Amino acid sequence: LFSFTSCFVVRSKSLVMGENRGPNPDKTLFPLQQEQSLKSGWLKKRRNIMKNWQQRWFVLRGQELRYYKDKEESKMQGCISLQGFQVLKVNPQPEEPNKYLFEIIPGDKVTVNHETFLLMANSHHEMEDWVRAIHKVIWAPFGGAVFGQRLEDAVSLETRHAPLVVEQCVDFIRENGLQEEGLFRLPGQATLVKELQDTFDSGGKPTFDKSTDVHTVASLLKLYLRELPEPVIPFSRYQDFLRCLWTDTSTATMP
Structure with missing residues (x-):
């Protein structure tokens, strides 16, 4: 008011x-x-x-x-x-x-x-x-507006270790898609991805069944990660991760 x-x-x-x-x-x-x-x-x-x-x-x-x-x-x-x-x-x-x-x-x-x-x-x-x-x-x-929300805010609001959309996508892919060729490379059904995104953003909790295309679920997960305001590896730690990579590479090439 x-x-x-x-x-x-x-x-x-x-x-x-x-x-x-x-x-x-x-x-x-x-x-x-x-x-x-x-x-x-x-x-x-x-x-x-x-x-x-x-x-x-x-x-x-x-x-x-x-x-x-x-x-x-x-x-x-x-x-x-x-x-x-x-x-x-x-x-x-x-x-x-x-x-x-x-x-x-x-x-x-x-x-x-x-x-x-x-x-x-x-x-x-x-x-x-x-x-x-x-x-x-x-x-x-x-409880909507899931996509584009800061990861720490989503975890805090949902009181869980990971956002619901991430848990559902990962669980479904682990159970149904690990042997799928082109996983995370081949695109899913764009219309269905958009519908699922809108449902999550409206506070809904859609579920996936055996008929759900695993590439669509993978595309939904990629979309969620892509729309995060800050990547899963935060900007403040980006150089630290690079240094770890360089250290690991140099160690592997030592005689």
Whole structure:
């Protein structure tokens, strides 16, 4: 409630009172603005009354999606509090195939703001990135947003030695894939990998059965490791591992 109210207050004061609080008042008055941006970029937002499109600079921070007139974020035009919302891709109409649309709408629970937001990206790739980023923010408090999460955070939240997705993939591969030719080299079914990723990111716990393609599970595990913010071998220990390799190599070549 506070996050939505604070956004509304900033919007109201800037429009009604015409206050001039310097080059970036949002950053000086509200600590939330100082949070690291999870994603930012240009999107078009459809106005609810006029139904025309306005280009705005969108910034995803914390549980909020804010939008501005310019890239410098000098004046906030509005704020979408994502708690209780869901994000959906919108299928383009046949007469408008090049519109890459997605929508932020209220979820099953009653929210403070019942408004829906229709947004348009510049490309299909950009639309997919925005939907994925917003989806992770929405589901993070419910045990989702698994992919792209810091490894130590995932272990802490799940109270286990390794994230569930890693345990399930490793157990399945150990039982069904050790004799499989091309393991971790041949790609799995891209559509199924995406579906499994979305399920884990939504807080679900999918299971694999005997009919599941082992290359798909291996691809899912590789995707998880690839999206870690920091590799399994952390940057701070990278040189240490290299020194171990050099030491082992030099020892092996000694007469």
